[in-house]
Amino acid sequence: MPKWTLTTEFKFEAAHYIKNYDGPCGRLHGHSYRVRIEAIAHRLQASQYCPNPVMVADFRSLRWAKRDVLKGGLDHCVLNEVLPEAYETTAEMIAQYIHDKTKKQLPEGVKLKVAVSETADSWATYEDD
Numbered sequence: 001m002p003k004w005t006l007t008t009e010f011k012f013e014a015a016h017y018i019k020n021y022d023g024p025c026g027r028l029h030g031h032s033y034r035v036r037i038e039a040i041a042h043r044l045q046a047s048q049y050c051p052n053p054v055m056v057a058d059f060r061s062l063r064w065a066k067r068d069v070l071k072g073g074l075d076h077c078v079l080n081e082v083l084p085e086a087y088e089t090t091a092e093m094i095a096q097y098i099h100d101k102t103k104k105q106l107p108e109g110v111k112l113k114v115a116v117s118e119t120a121d122s123w124a125t126y127e128d129d
């Protein structure tokens with residue numbers, strides 16, 4: 001079966017604190033977040049921007065989170081104020097939030113893997129199996 005994997009990386013700047021965290025991460029502080037998204041599909045489809053079945057998904061629809069928060073992204077926001085209550089601002093749950101919101105914008109049958117890094121040496125990855 002044919003299989004395509006798209007990979008895209010981007011950054012956004014944001015502040016956060018982890019609720020009830022006993023340590024510095026419980027205080028408001030900032031990160032240059034790095035995000036890597038993989039979108040995997042067995043067929044190509046039309047997209048919002050192109051009616052021809054030539055893409056897994058448009059790269060533009062994978063990279064929404066890098067936009068300014070006032071334009072629907074996560075750049076230059078306080079994550080605790082923007083993420084719904086159900087998501088804590090750990091790298092694990094930011095990855096889950098980006099995954100869930102991105103998935104809603106994609107055609108059926110596209111599998112997503114989202115990795116988030118807040119420091120140079122740590123990544124958290126989320127995918128729905």
Ligand SMILES: Nc1nc2c(c(=O)[nH]1)N=C([C@H](O)[C@H](O)COP(=O)(O)OP(=O)(O)OP(=O)(O)O)CN2
Nearest residue numbers: 018024025029031089090091092118119120122124
């Ligand atoms: N599993 C997770 N652990 C931690 C998370 C997280 O999202 N998931 N987040 C934090 C804090 O947000 C913190 O800002 C990052 O902490 P840390 O990795 O410790 O970063 P430092 O650069 O400060 O690391 P040092 O080794 O202390 O210099 C914490 N944990």
Ligand SMILES: [Zn+2]
Nearest residue numbers: 025029031118
């Ligand atoms: Zn942090």
